[in-house]
Amino acid sequence: MSSLEQPRQMHKHKTTSERLLISVRSKLGEALEVNGVPQAASELIQEAEALLRKGEQHLAKPRLASISGEDIFQGADEHARRYLLQTFTELDLGAAAGHQATSPMRRSQVLSNVSIDIPPDGSVISPSSPKTVAQQALHAFSVQEALHKAGAFDFDAIAFAALPEVQGQPITLLGNYMLSSSGYISLLQETGWLSQGDFEGRLTRFLTEIDRRYRPEAIYHSSAHATDVMATICWFLRLPYFSERSSILDYTLSVIAGAVHDVGHPGFNNDFQKTTFSDLALRYNDKSVLENFHVATAFELMRDDADCNWFELLNTEYTENEEETVNLQQYVRRMLVSIVLGTDMAKHNRHMKHLTSVVEAEAVELRGQEAMDRTVFLLTAMVHAADISNPCKPRKIMLDWTERVNLEFWAQGDEEQRLNLPISRMCDRTAGFNAVPAGQIAFIKFVCEPYFGLLARLCPEAEECTSSLAENRKYWEEKDKEKATFDDLFRKPPPPPPPTKV
Template identity: 40%
Template sequence: MGGGLVKTATPEPNKGPVEDRVVEPSATGCPQGQWHRRALQKIEEALQVPLLPEAARAALEAAVSELRSIHGTQTKDTASSSSYDLPVEGTSWKLMLESYTDNDPEAAEGHHMLEQKSPKRNGSGASATLKVFCRSFESMGTGMPCLSDMLQEAGQLGFDAIAFSESAEVAGQPLRVLGAHLTRSTDMWSSLRDLRFVLEPDEFQGRVSNFLGAIDFLYRADVPYHGPAHAADVMSTMEWFLQTPYVSSITNHMDHFMGLMAAAIHDVGHPGTNNMFQSKTLGPLALRYNDKSILEMMHVALAFETMLQNEATNWLELLPCDFQDSEDPAAKPANLQHYVRRGLIDMVLGTDMAKHAKKLARLQDIAQEEERGRMENVCNRPLDRTANFGQDQKKQESLERKLFVLGTALHASDISTPCKPRQLMLRWTERVLLEFWAQGDEELRLQLPISPLCDRASGRSSVAKGQLGFINFVVKPFYAPLVALVPEVQLAMELLLQNKVFWEERDSERTPYEEIFAR
């Protein structure tokens, strides 16, 4: 859509509500000067939107300037005709906001229709299905922990996703098994059914299981760190965040489900090399996604391609496109497919480390507001249904706040390795180092500059320094403000500080790589 104002013909009668149509001034019964003043007033109201993107502000200001230059700042009506015809009240600002900003009315409406459906969660006991798995596992006579015992830790910081993913009874499908456990232990399926959030609930549950199984096999087994075990670990840690009182107070069962799905798909198809490598080798993914969030774009695209290519995995189509709140039959129906797709894309793209600093800055602002006791709870704030602009804008703000919280939880889960018990932390650390160094080896072979943290020769002698840098400059600054919002994060901070002391000791002792990771 262009940035200029569009000249329209006189509308025919009976073509829909007047607020949804572009009409000639003469059709409104309003004198032209008064009509233009009303249009200017509405555009100027749009300019008051908080955090309005600069491009949108410039476009709106240009529109105001053009109107004033053509029609002046007249205070009395004029009969002169104009070569420009403007939308009636209530349409111009909507048109510009939707064209020149990231506002998403459909997703905002979907969030609004669901926002008061707070979930009631049980504990995290093993489901009947997984008890069957456990009995089979025990019968093998191994000395390994029972599968149900491992799953008792799912949704906790101590969950061993590596052992879980490698267990025989999981059969190479950790996301499918873990997803079944987490959704059953929270009564998710019955809640989604009772609240009418899904069509054909039994079929929906089966398709989700099939989808997670397909995603399992799209994670590469030859990638040391970003494989299916990492996805299961992030999924479990995301569940831990979702269960906290703060996050659960602003989310519902659909958001909970969406958060688990985002965790499951967030690294699907990861090649074991990072965005920098894709960009500097001009790989096909870098060319396709124009060097912007290359892998994250690929992950979410691959997930939706996998979902839609087979009816048996397409759970998205079983979400209603016209969900209606029975408590407010006059409300606009919501497209939950659009809402969930928007949420998944937003969360997965937010795991790009290039966005870490920006995400941290906003998190710190929110945390400071919380500490000062002045944070407005936008997600639960009643909407003013008497003013369309205010109502729609509050819905948009509420959507953005919720997606930011969910995205923050996913990003925090993704970088949570230093916040795990030491033995788990060490196993994950070794895996990520091996993956980084394998990339450095390939860069050396291609005669490219070796990326940061990827030099095997220097990395083996500075493991502790590298981990201290990651803790001090990435993880600790991000988790610290989270404590103000989610007090339970203090547990993660305590583990982080213990691991920090461990790495400081290894650094002072100059402990070699082999000794650090000795079994």
């Protein structure tokens, strides 16, 4: 299939004219693939395809504006229109202004233009910041050695979190390394996005408290898992597609979102919360119960502890010119809440559909609320990818996470059995003991492969994920044929007895 051709079902929401243009572009793509097309003809076909793409983008603009709702109060004066939009739609004009002010398209601080070498000892620590135990641990050789892989796809978060020098603070260490030692916080201060205050010190204390609030009974949803997601976010944001579209503020927020996205997780999922009418389910009305709890926990921590409140140091009166003052706190809160709520696995199918539309309309220029919504979604989609990336990782790392997620599922099933509740899918220890390979094959085939396949269309470097997925799927298919049990996969046989003396 031509690279210009796209599946028909991806264009249901487009107008007839847009679909006709796509069909013509598809035919031009087929013509380019015909052997023996003269060079001059090939160049003319490519020029025609580019003109058709511009026409498609022009047709898409009013449709996108209609979807966003920004055109429904055009008859009102500007003051009334802004009130109507803010009150009677879900638009967030303040957050959109913050996004526009920090947009990488408007500033030199786009990630792809920032080149900072992290010191070998991770020693860039502000003199005003308290040298906590975690910050001192950055100088330990074992910690330095592990952190050098923090931006690589084979970073082993479980091994890192288990290092004695880490002292149970993997999120704090990795966050300090990725943000403070990288120099990004200094750049945030230079842009004027931060007001006066010890942002670095407060952020370090915040991450330390987040570390403490991850619960040991959560076998999978632990601080090690958050660390893994943070490191994978770092990997994604170094890829050209994301680095060219993200500011240093977006990078900072994505890392923080990864840190807090499962904080306080009890080890029992949303379905369990709803079935048992837990306090959390009642508080959040069964909607993204744990995700609402996680992001609320982060903001409650900052509200209740001034020493952890980095949020209040974001500039509320930032201006690039004398015409408009922007409250960056509105954008940052919108971003963090959206990203963390987007880690609800129930939203995966919605992410798939939205990602498909982004792949189609990637070149369409957006402004205001639409531009912010696309940025928020792209970062949300990226963090969701990091959250489900375990099957993409090298085999040893993949197996370590597979063991943990099954043990946590089965712990929930045991509790459901104790409470005389129906055992949730994937949580039955007896059935699952012999079905680990089949479960992983299904997760890879129906969840990971379609999702990472779409990401790879946006960002070709993400094919590292799809290639590794294919290898791991083959591994699980072999284990399925062998009828490998949980013990076969994860329980090492006892060492042989010592030889008997004659």
